[in-house]
Every structure is written in C-alpha cells, then in structure tokens.
Amino acid sequence: MASNITFHEGTVSSDERVKLLKQQGVTIWLTGLSASGKSTIACALEQHLLHLHRFTYRLDGDNIRFGLNKDLGFDEKSRNENIRRIGEVSKLFANSCCVAITAFISPYRADRDFARQIHDKDSLPFVEVFVDAPLSVVEQRDPKGLYKKARAGEIKDFTGISAPYEAPEKPEIHINTAETDVAESVRIITQYLVNHGYISETS
Template sequence: MADQKATNVHWHEGDITREHREKTLGHKGATLWFTGLSGSGKSTVAVELEGTLHEMGVTSYRLDGDNVRMGINKNLGFSAEDRTENIRRIGEVSKLFVDSGVIALSSFISPYRADRDQVRELHEAAGMEFIEIFVDCSLEAAESRDPKGLYKKARAGEIKNFTGIDDPYEAPSKPEIHLHSDQQELAEEVQEILALLRERGIISA
C-alpha cells in the first residue's frame, strides 16, 4: 500500500540531492543560455528545442521575458544597473532549475559579455552545466524580421538604448554553440544543440 510504503521505507543516504532528482527524471539538469539580437530567433529555436525534448521525455523549462520581466523582475527597469540585476537574477533562477534536475532554456538578448560570464561562473563554480548558445544573425536580417516592431520604434527614437541600434551587443567570444539563424534551417539548429547535450551526457541518445 502506498500509504504504508511512504512512511516505512526510507532513503538512507541523507538529503535528496541533484543526482537523486536527475535519476528520477532520466536526464541531467543544465542551463542553455540563448543570447542574440532582438529578432535573431532565440525564442524560435528555444521553442522548437523544447518541443523536441518533450517528445524525448525530457523536462525543460523556458525562461524568457514573458515569465520573468512580469514576475520576479517586475521591479526592474532598463538602466545599466537594472539590466545587470535582471541577468543576475535570471542566472540564479536558472541555477535553481539545474539543481532541480530540469533543463533551463533561458532566452534573453543579454547583450553584455560580463553579465553572461557571471552567470557562467555561477554555474561552473557549482559544478553545473552552462551552455552558451549564440543565436547569430545580421542586424539587417533581425531588423527586417522585427517581429515586435521594436526596431521601427528604436529607429524612430521612441525606444532608447536599444541593442544593435544605440546600445552595443557584445558577441560571445567562445560560445559552446554558434548558430547562424539567417543561414541555417531550424531543424539543423536543434540537431546541433541535441548533439552537444548527448556528447555531454545531459541527455541519452
């Protein structure tokens, strides 16, 4: 009986650890950090990957502007200080997900190298996988897509400090994965990521 089992059987190795949770889930936790210009296709890749992982029985969770800027970071603006704090908090939340055994798909422009490197160090210091995925795309291509009409507003001066227009995007120097979303097929991009996840033993073949 489940009731009996729950109280009479005990784990004997102390607290439940990340390894215990990963065993239940059948895969390892990791943060996949998608960085790139607005309109570069970060979310498109993350969504496609999420669906593919789901079909493989892998639990991933997407962190993006929708569930973060309106939630945990709703008291942050867009000053340099607040942008750094924005990424710091997202990095900490991603790390909690890795610790829970889930694969965090964190998709943010995150234009500053120092901020991203801090998130990487946070993970690596804890022995956690951090995979930086540079969703590279020419400004021209991203601007021509302009899915949210933001480039148009930035060009018109209605949005200030817009990445790629009047604020810099600092490209990763050594990303684990460098995608070219203006030249590659989506399926190919997803395969490239899955290959690395297998290579690192995060998911099984």
C-alpha cells in the same frame, strides 16, 4: 546579504536526482539580438525535449518581465539585475536536474560570465548558445516593430542601435539563423546535449 540566514542542504543528493530522472541538469543560455530567433528556437527546443520525455523548462525574456522582473527597466543597471536574477533562477532549475532553456538578449559579456560562474561554482553545466544574425537581417524581420521605433528615437537604450551588444567570444554553440532554420538549430543543440551526456538519445 543578511548575516542571520543559513543555507539548508536537502536530503536528496544530486546523484540521486540524476539516477531517478535519468538526465543531468544543465542550463542552455540563448543570447543574441532581438529578432535573432532566440525565443523561436527555445520554444521548439523545449517541445522537442518534452517529446523525448525530458524534464525541461523555458525561461523567456519577455515573459519573465511580466512577473519576477516586472520592477526592472531597460537601462544598463536594470539589465544587469535582470540577467543576475535569471542566472540564479536557471541555476536552481539546473540543480533540480532540469534542462533549463533561457532566451534573453543578455547583451553584456560580464553578466553572462556571472551566470556561467555561479553554475560552475555548483558544478552545473552551462551551455552558451550564440543565436547570431546580422543587424540587417534582424531589422528586416523586426516582428514587434522595435528596430523601427529605435531608429526613430522612440525607444532609448535599444540593443544593437543605441545600446551595445557584446557578442560571445567562445560560445559552446554558434548558430547563424540567417543560414540555419529552426529545426536544424534544435537538432544541433539536442545533439550537443546527447554528445556531452546531459540527456540520452532515446526517449
């Protein structure tokens, strides 16, 4: 880090943001295998929260690679950096009192722990959601044909096939999408936010 930079504190306090926006900033971190349902749940959750008049924004794994992280590949080092950047960006959103929804495979436990730690350091809530589905189920879904290509050796370092996925050990929310549909998944996450006082139950 450069030695000639200084962090500038703003004149707007966190308490003031919470009071004016009537919600607490929080990051909802969806992690799971490709085709487990992360992006689908994230989209539905974002729409639901917006309909409740909540300040929310979704950061999607594929979309981020078109801009902020377009310089990164899929090797382990690049994946680490991908998640580091997203952790920092989601923290900024949460700091603005936004409900930041991230949908990334984020296969390495250490990278997810880093994202949690930088939120904890700034006293910002971090909710890890394990979007779980058996490999047999996600391979059957395979909407982009990626598992088929990975099995054929056309894609290297593919999570779940030729690269590891380290499942969360103690996620705040665990959703098995082989048994739970999108609507119920959104209800579960929303209820968690309400129960912990991050958002109010009424619009």
